[in-house]
Structures are given as structure tokens and as C-alpha cells.
Amino acid sequence: MKKLTAIISGLGALALIPAMTWAAPGDPGAGLAATKHDFTTLAPGPPPVGLCTFCHTPHNANIQSLLWNHTLSANNFTWAAGSVTIGGTSYSSFNGATYKGPSAKCLSCHDGSVAIGDVGWWNGGVPGAPLSNIKITGANQKATVTGDMTGNHPVAMPFPFGGVVNTYNTVTNGAASVGSGWQADPTATGIRLYVDDGSGNISAGTNAGTTGIECTSCHDPHNGSDVDDVFFLRGNLGTNTANYICVKCHLK
Numbered sequence: 424m425k426k427l428t429a430i431i432s433g434l435g436a437l438a439l440i441p442a443m444t445w446a447a448p449g450d451p452g453a454g455l456a457a458t459k460h461d462f463t464t465l466a467p468g469p470p471p472v473g474l475c476t477f478c479h480t481p482h483n484a485n486i487q488s489l490l491w492n493h494t495l496s497a498n499n500f501t502w503a504a505g506s507v508t509i510g511g512t513s514y515s516s517f518n519g520a521t522y523k524g525p526s527a528k529c530l531s532c533h534d535g536s537v538a539i540g541d542v543g544w545w546n547g548g549v550p551g552a553p554l555s556n557i558k559i560t561g562a563n564q565k566a567t568v569t570g571d572m573t574g575n576h577p578v579a580m581p582f583p584f585g586g587v588v589n590t591y592n593t594v595t596n597g598a599a600s601v602g603s604g605w606q607a608d609p610t611a612t613g614i615r616l617y618v619d620d621g622s623g624n625i626s627a628g629t630n631a632g633t634t635g636i637e638c639t640s641c642h643d644p645h646n647g648s649d650v651d652d653v654f655f656l657r658g659n660l661g662t663n664t665a666n667y668i669c670v671k672c673h674l675k
């Protein structure tokens with residue numbers, strides 16, 4: 424009987440296998456290949472292009488930060504002048520070419536001002552058409568070509584980490600932004616936060632008083648294992664559970 428039970432439960436386990444979801448290339452969380460950030464088929468060589476080339480290079484990078492290979496936007500990114508959040512926090516501004524937070528890297532393509540294939544170093548050459556002259560337009564363009572961010576969730580902004588005001592990218596949370604409306608530490612659920620050392624250096628992590636958010640707090644451009652849904656999201660887009668992207672930071 425014991426043996427029979429073992430066989431049955433063994434079969435049960437086998438039966439579960441087809442029900443498990445096997446991530447196919449391009450699925451949420453399955454890595455870069457076959458996503459919208461895989462440019463290898465759009466820009467076939469020669470010289471051959473790798474998965475990383477359009478964003479990073481081992482040599483001759485445009486900026487040391489992240490060994491960034493894509494030409495940075497020259498825009499000053501701003502929200503409508505003088506705007507503050509309901510919490511009393513001033514919306515940030517940052518320069519696309521000098522701000523070291525990852526949002527400036529995203530916007531080097533996603534403001535539509537620089538061609539997708541405008542990279543500094545590509546195996547000794549430069550990428551050819553068509554990516555050398557195509558710019559992002561439509562729903563994927565998140566700022567105007569002159570850097571107006573109005574309409575977007577704040578980025579390059581302090582997060583009220585630990586339930587107190589934080590200072591990040593020279594902005595300090597307003598007094599009304601702290602309190603019970605926040606997850607004290609959303610990194611516990613796959614969100615990524617950032618620390619500003621006060622000299623313009625940004626690193627991933629958290630630190631009492633100097634923590635903030637970037638585009639990459641909600642998105643992982645590599646479609647890595649923290650991605651749960653479409654659009655490289657670090658949470659779900661269409662659920663009403665604790666894994667819903669918005670409630671990972673906002674306690675609502």
C-alpha cells in the first residue's frame with residue numbers, strides 16, 4: 424500500500440509538470456533574448472552585434488557609469504515648472520548627459536531624440552541602417568524630444584524609505600509624503616531602489632535618508648528574474664494582489 428501510494432504520488436508529480444509554466448524566450452522574466460530590447464536581429468552585422476552592445480561596451484564607453492555605449496540625450500528632463508507632488512515634494516530635473524541615475528540611460532532612447540542605433544563603439548565599427556536612423560515614437564516614447572516629462576510618474580526622486588523624508592538628486596520629500604501610505608522597504612518584493620551619495624554618484628540599494636526611485640525601480644531592462652509581467656515590470660500589471668506593481672510601494 425505504501426508502495427502504491429508512492430507510485431500514485433509519483434505519477435501526480437509527473438502530471439504536474441505539463442501544468443508548470445516554462446518560460447519561453449521573450450516571456451516576462453526569461454532574459455533579454457527575443458524581447459523588445461534584443462536588437463541582434465534588427466541590426467545584423469557585419470560586424471556582429473551582441474545582446475549588450477546597444478547599451479554597454481567593455482571599452483570606449485560614452486560615460487563610465489554603467490559603461491554606457493548609447494549616445495546620451497542632451498535634454499534637461501523636467502516636469503511642468505514648479506510642480507510638486509501632493510506630498511509636497513518638488514518634481515526633479517536632471518540632465519540626460521550628466522545625471523548618473525539609470526533613468527537618463529533609458530531616456531537616451533525613450534525620449535525619441537537619439538536614434539536607437541546611435542552607439543559609440545560597436546566592435547570597432549558603427550551599426551548600419553535601419554537602427555542607425557530610427558528613433559522611438561508613439562507609446563514607447565516617454566518624454567518629448569525636448570525633455571518634457573509631464574504626465575509621467577516621478578523618477579530621479581526621493582522615496583520615503585523607512586517612513587521618513589529622504590533626499591535624492593538634491594530633492595527632499597515633502598512633509599506630507601511620509602506616513603502610513605508607504606511600504607517601508609519595497610525592495611523586499613523585487614522593487615529596486617537607489618542611493619545618492621550626495622556627490623552625484625548613484626548605486627542600487629537603500630540607505631537611511633538618501634534613497635530614491637528611477638525608471639528601473641519598476642522596470643528591469645534585462646527582463647531578469649524579478650520581472651513578473653509584460654513591459655519588463657517588477658510586479659503585475661493587471662492584478663489586485665500584493666504583487667500589483669503600484670501597491671509594492673504605495674500602501675493603498
Ligand code: HEC
Nearest residue numbers: 455460474475477478479489525528529615627639644645
Ligand atoms: C536596453 C539597454 C540594455 C541592454 C540591451 C543591456 N543592459 Fe545592462 N543595464 C542597462 C541599464 C539601464 C542598467 C541599470 C539597471 C538598473 O539600475 O537596474 C543596466 C545594468 C547592468 C549591469 C549592472 C548591474 C545590474 O544588474 O544593475 C550589468 C552588469 C549589466 N547591465 C550587464 C548587461 C549585459 C551583460 C547585457 C547583455 C547580455 C546587458 N546588460 C544588456 C541597460 C541595458
Ligand code: HEC
Nearest residue numbers: 459477478493528529531532539563638639642644654655
Ligand atoms: C538602446 C535604446 C534603448 C534603451 C537604452 C532602452 N530602451 Fe526600452 N526600448 C527600446 C526600443 C527600440 C523598444 C521597442 C520600441 C517599439 O517597439 O516601438 C523598447 C521597448 C521598451 C519597453 C516596452 C517593452 C514591450 O515588451 O513592449 C519598455 C517597458 C522599455 N523599453 C523600458 C525601458 C527602460 C525602463 C529602459 C532603461 C532602464 C530602457 N527601456 C532603455 C530601446 C531602448
Ligand code: HEC
Nearest residue numbers: 526529530533562563565576577578637638640641654668
Ligand atoms: C512607478 C512605476 C514606473 C516607473 C517609475 C516607470 N514606469 Fe514605465 N511603465 C510602468 C507601468 C505600470 C507600465 C504599463 C502601463 C502603462 O503603459 O502605462 C509602464 C509602461 C512603460 C513602457 C511601455 C509603453 C507603454 O505602453 O506605456 C515604456 C516604454 C516605459 N514604461 C518606459 C519607462 C521609462 C523610460 C521610465 C523612466 C523615465 C519609466 N517607464 C518609469 C511603470 C513605471
Ligand code: HEC
Nearest residue numbers: 507508509510512581582596597600614636640668669672
Ligand atoms: C518604486 C516605488 C513606487 C512604485 C512601484 C509606484 N510609486 Fe507612485 N510614487 C512613488 C514615489 C517615491 C512618489 C513621490 C512621493 C513624494 O511625494 O515624495 C510617488 C508618487 C505617486 C503619486 C503622486 C503624484 C503627485 O504628483 O502627487 C501617484 C498618484 C502615484 N505615485 C501613483 C502610482 C501608481 C498608479 C503606481 C503604479 C503604476 C505607482 N505610483 C507605483 C513611488 C512609487
